[in-house]
Amino acid sequence: MPVETVKKVYEAYWQCVKDHIREIDFFKDPMMTEEEYNKIDTTVSIRRIGRFACNYKRFVHINKNSLKKLDNGRDDIEKSETDV
Numbered sequence: 164m165p166v167e168t169v170k171k172v173y174e175a176y177w178q179c180v181k182d183h184i185r186e187i188d189f190f191k192d193p194m195m196t197e198e199e200y201n202k203i204d205t206t207v208s209i210r211r212i213g214r215f216a217c218n219y220k221r222f223v224h225i226n227k228n229s230l231k232k233l234d235n236g237r238d239d240i241e242k243s244e245t246d247v
Contacts, residue, residue: 187204
């Protein structure tokens with residue numbers, strides 16, 4: 164089998180995994196409770212490797228960091244507007 168074909172199949176497989184992860188509606192409600200979060204199917208199964216999942220603790224951590232980045236971005240915008 165040509166190396167280019169193997170590469171395309173490999174990349175297509177991981178693209179499918181990425182697409183599945185993007186379809187999970189993590190940010191529908193960033194303040195959802197653990198009970199609400201557990202109702203969402205957050206697992207991705209990869210043959211011969213296993214199942215990957217994002218647990219609630221990680222979800223909360225990612226949301227906190229995202230909010231901090233947004234707040235920092237707003238602060239930078241406000242500072243640049245006052246400097247002008």
